[in-house]
Amino acid sequence: METITKAQSLQGSVIIPGDKSISHRAVMFGAIAKGTTRITNFLPGADCLSTISCFKQMGVHIEQDGASVVVKGKGMDALQEPTELLNVGNSGTTFRLMMGLLAGRPFHSVLAGDESIAKRPMNRVSIPLLQMGATIDGRNNGTFAPISIRGGNLNGISYDSPVASAQVKSAILLAGLQATGNTTVTETHRSRNHTENMFESFGVNVIRDGLSVSVTGGQELKATNVEVPGDISSAAFFLVAGAIVPDSTITLLNVGINHTRSGIVDVLEQMGADLTIQNKRIVNQEEVADLTIKTSELTGITIEGEMIPRLIDELPVIALLATQAQGTTVIKNAEELKVKETNRIDAVVHALNKLGASIEGTGDGMIIKGHTPLHGGEVSSLGDHRIGMMLAVAGCITDGKVNLKLPEAIRVSYPDFFDHLKQLRAGS
Ligand code: SPQ
Numbered sequence: 001m002e003t004i005t006k007a008q009s010l011q012g013s014v015i016i017p018g019d020k021s022i023s024h025r026a027v028m029f030g031a032i033a034k035g036t037t038r039i040t041n042f043l044p045g046a047d048c049l050s051t052i053s054c055f056k057q058m059g060v061h062i063e064q065d066g067a068s069v070v071v072k073g074k075g076m077d078a079l080q081e082p083t084e085l086l087n088v089g090n091s092g093t094t095f096r097l098m099m100g101l102l103a104g105r106p107f108h109s110v111l112a113g114d115e116s117i118a119k120r121p122m123n124r125v126s127i128p129l130l131q132m133g134a135t136i137d138g139r140n141n142g143t144f145a146p147i148s149i150r151g152g153n154l155n156g157i158s159y160d161s162p163v164a165s166a167q168v169k170s171a172i173l174l175a176g177l178q179a180t181g182n183t184t185v186t187e188t189h190r191s192r193n194h195t196e197n198m199f200e201s202f203g204v205n206v207i208r209d210g211l212s213v214s215v216t217g218g219q220e221l222k223a224t225n226v227e228v229p230g231d232i233s234s235a236a237f238f239l240v241a242g243a244i245v246p247d248s249t250i251t252l253l254n255v256g257i258n259h260t261r262s263g264i265v266d267v268l269e270q271m272g273a274d275l276t277i278q279n280k281r282i283v284n285q286e287e288v289a290d291l292t293i294k295t296s297e298l299t300g301i302t303i304e305g306e307m308i309p310r311l312i313d314e315l316p317v318i319a320l321l322a323t324q325a326q327g328t329t330v331i332k333n334a335e336e337l338k339v340k341e342t343n344r345i346d347a348v349v350h351a352l353n354k355l356g357a358s359i360e361g362t363g364d365g366m367i368i369k370g371h372t373p374l375h376g377g378e379v380s381s382l383g384d385h386r387i388g389m390m391l392a393v394a395g396c397i398t399d400g401k402v403n404l405k406l407p408e409a410i411r412v413s414y415p416d417f418f419d420h421l422k423q424l425r426a427g428s
Pocket of ligand 1: 020022047090091092093094109162165166167168170191192238312313336340385386
């Protein structure tokens with residue numbers, strides 16, 4: 001249990017830790033490349049450590065010391081059949097990207113994870129992989145973990161993905177690298193493009209055409225060094241905290257602002273937040289900047305359509321932000337929230353309403369009426385890191401303390417979160 005009390009003000013700066021999505025990909029692509037890949041500012045969160053341990057089980061030599069990682073890849077063909085099941089812990093990204101990779105490896109493997117992973121749909125990845133000729137099975141007709149894969153020969157496909165999901169797209173592209181001919185994935189809206197960007201850094205030729213991405217099979221990855229930008233999904237918690245806690249000014253350093261991830265910046269600007277973006281620069285094909293947020297007068301807005309994949313993981317904390325805005329905020333087309341670490345619509349509605357918010361859950365989002373003062377109470381992360389951090393930020397503005405159950409879930413993506421929050425409360 002973690003107790004959070006009202007903050008008088010939040011002041012200071014935080015160096016945002018490495019991006020989770022990019023850290024996973026750097027390890028995976030380093031593991032299947034030829035040569036040594038050095039990763040700096042790697043996120044040593046539980047999810048990315050699961051990715052490292054899965055590749056170690058397949059014989060890849062990886063040294064990790066905090067945020068520095070060295071991966072000694074010997075190419076895709078050097079991966080060895082694991083003798084035990086590959087445990088991804090809580091990480092959907094590890095699970096789904098590995099499905100694509102393992103579908104083309106000539107051995108048997110079984111992927112499993114924690115209770116939350118066992119509830120998340122994996123058939124969104126096995127359906128296209130089966131079309132490519134893979135042999136995959138799992139619980140409930142191949143829908144849920146554990147998933148077993150007997151890798152083999154794959155054919156390239158052209159796949160229209162019914163969901164805008166970077167995990168689905170990345171899994172198919174990883175399989176596509178091992179398939180005969182071309183593989184194309186077309187999405188309804190553009191999802192995060194870190195796989196495409198990093199494939200290019202590792203020497204893979206990627207063709208991007210509107211909402212479609214293609215690769216040709218048989219390409220080898222060449223090792224490269226990766227500097228991971230700070231995670232905008234982690235920065236989001238302090239962006240919201242800075243906007244809603246009185247008398248605050250927070251600067252977040254080294255934040256990745258890749259357009260496919262920066263919906264939170266657009267939403268803050270549209271709601272009227274006092275946000276400044278400085279020092280824009282490019283690091284390894286990814287745009288990075290420093291962001292300064294000050295306490296803001298906010299107005300409710302509607303968030304929908306192509307914006308949703310650009311801020312899907314930020315929606316829980318955006319819901320909190322909206323409770324402090326004047327007027328109504330409507331979130332639509334976000335049904336994907338129901339299949340994350342928790343059903344994030346139910347989790348947000350239940351916990352924030354318990355603290356005094358006025359939020360109605362809908363089939364594909366939420367309707368949030370503001371402005372509502374919040375009060376203390378006992379709430380739980382339900383084992384979901386993003387719900388845990390959102391509730392810890394809520395505790396900074398509640399009258400009365402918030403007792404947060406299962407705070408340890410936050411280690412999945414932001415192990416230093418409470419230290420950084422403490423630092424900002426102390427004004428340092
Ligand atoms: O890895 P996991 O558990 O799926 O993590 C989450 C998160 O909140 O950290 C989702 F629950 O992020 C996903 C994100 O929602 C990470 C991700 C990626 O790295 O490719 C893509 C998104 O998921 P999806 O299903 O839209 O592809």
